[in-house]
Amino acid sequence: MDGRWSHDRTMPQRLRALAARLGSRSRSGRAVLVAAGLVALVLVVAIGLAAMRPDAPGRAASAGEPSREPSTTAPVTPSASPSASPSPSSSPSASSESPKKDDGDGGGDKPVDKPKPPVSDPKPPPRDVTTPSRPTKFGAWEADDGRYTAKWEYPEDDGGSPVTGYVLKKCNGTVLKRVGAGTYRTDILHPDLDCITVQAINAEGEGQTAQYDDILL
Numbered sequence: 001m002d003g004r005w006s007h008d009r010t011m012p013q014r015l016r017a018l019a020a021r022l023g024s025r026s027r028s029g030r031a032v033l034v035a036a037g038l039v040a041l042v043l044v045v046a047i048g049l050a051a052m053r054p055d056a057p058g059r060a061a062s063a064g065e066p067s068r069e070p071s072t073t074a075p076v077t078p079s080a081s082p083s084a085s086p087s088p089s090s091s092p093s094a095s096s097e098s099p100k101k102d103d104g105d106g107g108g109d110k111p112v113d114k115p116k117p118p119v120s121d122p123k124p125p126p127r128d129v130t131t132p133s134r135p136t137k138f139g140a141w142e143a144d145d146g147r148y149t150a151k152w153e154y155p156e157d158d159g160g161s162p163v164t165g166y167v168l169k170k171c172n173g174t175v176l177k178r179v180g181a182g183t184y185r186t187d188i189l190h191p192d193l194d195c196i197t198v199q200a201i202n203a204e205g206e207g208q209t210a211q212y213d214d215i216l217l
Helices: 011-025 029-051
Strands: 136-144 147-153 165-170 175-180 185-189 196-202 205-212
Touching: 011 029, 136 205, 147 196, 175 185
Parallel strands: none
Antiparallel strands: 136 147, 147 185, 165 175, 165 196, 196 205
16 A cells, blocks of 8 residues: 555544545545545544543543442451351240349349238236225115115226126125115115115125215214
């Protein structure tokens, strides 16, 4: 080939030279138009090829193209031991445990103290039964000639045994009359009385004596 197609010429120069040759050989307008179209097509193809070159200046990498550089991500090292699978719980459920309480001393849970039944007061030892104390509010007077009236009230202490009756006597100990437990007033027939006594009686016997020696007419 001649010097017109030497490697020192660039592609655009070659295209222009080709167009000039075609134009000089044919003067018709159609040949000129065809030559111009060919030149334009060749220029477009050349520009496209130049843009696709990897070392083309100003060429920005497309966002959708994969990276040509090798990946620098470090390989994932497998775990030395397999992960422990959860073992079934060996302790009983919380609902089956007995209630616990914490007294705040940091010592852990303690069993709940069950309430204790109330303790009743101890009963006093049984009392020894004695005779009654003297009847209270004892008095006597002469109602008519040869008839005297005496009255009294229940003693303050029956000795631990219910009173079963009363006995009225002269102050010298002579029995004048005996009455039941519910009697607190009685008449005594006697020609002359100046002193009279009364005693309550229970299971232990006759109690203390109440005396009256100021009988009025």
